[in-house]
Amino acid sequence: MGTTRTGGNALSKGLAALGLALTLAVPAQADEAALQVTLADGQQVRLSGEALAALPRQRLEATAHGVTQIFEGPDLRAVLTLAGIDATEGLRGRAVATVVIAEAGDGYRAAFALAELDPTIGGRIVLVADRADGEALPEAMRPWRLVVPGEGRPTRWVWNLERLRVVTP
Helix, strand or coil, X not given: CCEEEECCCHHXXXXXXXXXXXXXXXXXXXXXXXXXXXXXXXXXXXXEHHHHHCCCCEEEEEEECCEEEEEEECEHHHHHHHCCCCCCCXXXXXXXXXXXXXXXXXXXXXXXXXXXXXXXXXXXXXEEXXXXXXXXXXXXXXXXXXXXXXXXXCCCCCECEEEEEEECC
């Protein structure tokens, strides 16, 4: 399955044990990348590179610093859904103020309102790219790079993405 959760109630812990058992059944590389997601309740979810690679993939063209490339990877909404976060039509009330903070290995951070990702509210596409122009990302940008097409400056194109933190005020 490639998803591991820590914290939360007994059901969550049972699902985590099941996920761990499934993860142990599949041979893993020692240096496999994983995306750490911290949910609003403090629960930790570890999404393996294998789990992210199994999500539906998109290809899109985007330009940063005058260079246009074709990026590939899953949509951020799909990644959040895999972690247990509803980023679609279920957003109502307090949930509309939820923010996702993307964090790079060097501490760089960028924020996205969950509502801007909802296709019925903001509809923004944010790609969790692992490939550019048909090649793996450059080493310094691995394992993932966020790609946000249409933004005037690529300040939220976090590369060397390691963590997502969900914050609900």
